[in-house]
Amino acid sequence: MRHGGEQGQRSVALTxxxxxxxxxxxxxxxxxxxxxxxxxxxxxxxxxxxxxxxAGKTSLLKLLYLAQRPTRGRISLFGTELTDAPRxxxxxxxxxxxxxxxxxxxxxxxxxxxxxxxxxxxxxHAEADVEGPVREMLAWVGLADRASAKPPTLSGGEQQxxxxxxxxxxxxxxLVADEPTGNVDxxxxxxxxxxxxxxxxxxxxxxxxxxxxxxxAATPGSxxxxxxxxxxxxxxxxxxxxxxxxxxA
Amino acid sequence: xxxxLFASPADRRLLPGGRFAGATPWLIGIMMFVMMVVxxxxxxxxxxxxxxxxxxxxxxxxxxxxxxASEARALAAAQSSPGVERAIAVPEADLRATLEQWLxxxxxxxxxxxxxxxxxxxxxxxxxDPEAVASTVKRAVPSALFIADQSRLAPMLGTLNxxxxxxxxxxxxIALATAAAVVLxxxxxxxxxxxxxxxxxxxxxxxxxxxRLFQRKIALDALIGGTSxxxxxxxxxxxxxxxxxxxxxxxxxGRLLRWGDLVILATLPLLAAILATAVxxxxxxxxxxxxx
Numbered sequence: 001m002r003h004g005g006e007q008g009q010r011s012v013a014l015t016x017x018x019x020x021x022x023x024x025x026x027x028x029x030x031x032x033x034x035x036x037x038x039x040x041x042x043x044x045x046x047x048x049x050x051x052x053x054x055a056g057k058t059s060l061l062k063l064l065y066l067a068q069r070p071t072r073g074r075i076s077l078f079g080t081e082l083t084d085a086p087r088x089x090x091x092x093x094x095x096x097x098x099x100x101x102x103x104x105x106x107x108x109x110x111x112x113x114x115x116x117x118x119x120x121x122x123x124x125h126a127e128a129d130v131e132g133p134v135r136e137m138l139a140w141v142g143l144a145d146r147a148s149a150k151p152p153t154l155s156g157g158e159q160q161x162x163x164x165x166x167x168x169x170x171x172x173x174x175l176v177a178d179e180p181t182g183n184v185d186x187x188x189x190x191x192x193x194x195x196x197x198x199x200x201x202x203x204x205x206x207x208x209x210x211x212x213x214x215x216x217a218a219t220p221g222s223x224x225x226x227x228x229x230x231x232x233x234x235x236x237x238x239x240x241x242x243x244x245x246x247x248x249a
Numbered sequence: 250x251x252x253x254l255f256a257s258p259a260d261r262r263l264l265p266g267g268r269f270a271g272a273t274p275w276l277i278g279i280m281m282f283v284m285m286v287v288x289x290x291x292x293x294x295x296x297x298x299x300x301x302x303x304x305x306x307x308x309x310x311x312x313x314x315x316x317x318a319s320e321a322r323a324l325a326a327a328q329s330s331p332g333v334e335r336a337i338a339v340p341e342a343d344l345r346a347t348l349e350q351w352l353x354x355x356x357x358x359x360x361x362x363x364x365x366x367x368x369x370x371x372x373x374x375x376x377x378d379p380e381a382v383a384s385t386v387k388r389a390v391p392s393a394l395f396i397a398d399q400s401r402l403a404p405m406l407g408t409l410n411x412x413x414x415x416x417x418x419x420x421x422x423i424a425l426a427t428a429a430a431v432v433l434x435x436x437x438x439x440x441x442x443x444x445x446x447x448x449x450x451x452x453x454x455x456x457x458x459x460x461r462l463f464q465r466k467i468a469l470d471a472l473i474g475g476t477s478x479x480x481x482x483x484x485x486x487x488x489x490x491x492x493x494x495x496x497x498x499x500x501x502x503g504r505l506l507r508w509g510d511l512v513i514l515a516t517l518p519l520l521a522a523i524l525a526t527a528v529x530x531x532x533x534x535x536x537x538x539x540x541x
Binding site: 065066067068069087088090091092093094095099105106107108109110114117118119121122123127166170 | 257259260262263265444445447448449450451452453454455456458538541
């Protein structure tokens, strides 16, 4: 379902970046936490994933950033079916996805600089090619002067911005964020949202799990994915059948 | 091939902790110390057995139970046999002197009526046929026994060989214990750094990238710990060899350990490091494969 403002000036062909086909997920021998999820996400779109606690939002995000395999159904990312893909294939796809965890998951003994630099180093960039982009990214999130600080010495908001910088430093095609504003005040939430929308304008597909309705209201052009009890609530069917073209603000 | 051993400063920062920070290098150092001492002992035992075997390889004895009467005939027959380098009759006084040590002067000393066999020491040239010599002696003195010294020393050589094998087994067991300790240490390190590993996996690090971090750390721990243990063991062995084992050194003319043995001992720390690295690598890979 399209939310907020209407069409802008420019039309582009929509490419499906994520496709879930009758996805089900259960942990161990428990009941299904996700049931028959059937949707597609378009490239360059901004999605909010909402639903009450326990609805399955985090589980859905885990499927998106390839930390979990579904128990049934098919998942395709970037045009490749990955449901049963050998795990050796997954790192290449993970490098195309940025993740902002609710608990940040920064490496505590590394500086903010080293944390942000991790994706570039893992991708094999030479050290000379790491320094500039990382400094630029830290400046972008307003932490240029905190580059050498380690996470335990950073505030919650600062850690959140380091996590965002780390998630976007490698210019991912898909950014997944789990409650990125859950631990920050309203002003910081606005700032983080601004960072995410700026990234989205650069072409990254953004999926944000949140309870914050204010955040959704403040993001015109975004779409909603609503989960309840592990089921997708999508009365308009927009996610199953995204429009052939969309307007970019 | 060994580029993983020379990590960048950034990679080194991923797994914090300086050298000798954990228990692993100490553990491997102690294991290496024990392994070196046992291996050196085993090699020295093998060296001793080798020296004894070489010393008696061509030595034989002719024993004649009925005494001195036929000794001259047996000696002449032995000396005339082809391949005999030396044949000497052992003087009766020497035999009595030897027996006196156990039986006392009354029973075995000069003038005692203890009947003694005649004994002739024979040394053959390498390649000589002992059967032919034995036949010649037997023809001259049918009651003569032609005995290889090696067969008399067989129980002692067997014991030395068994002790050498036991030392080898102990070295193997210590190597297995070291491997088990490395597995535990690696699993501990994996648990300690689980968060970092999850982050690395999440941003697209391959299993090999993660594994290299751990195998490098364990390899350096093993190399430093192993070398330290080996150096201490070498000092202790030199100290022991220079003091209490002087008599043994004289007996074996200081040839208990050959250059090859020393090379084997010197490579043990390196082998331990290679073993520890391989074990750490397979442990990390197995643990990573258990997750997505």
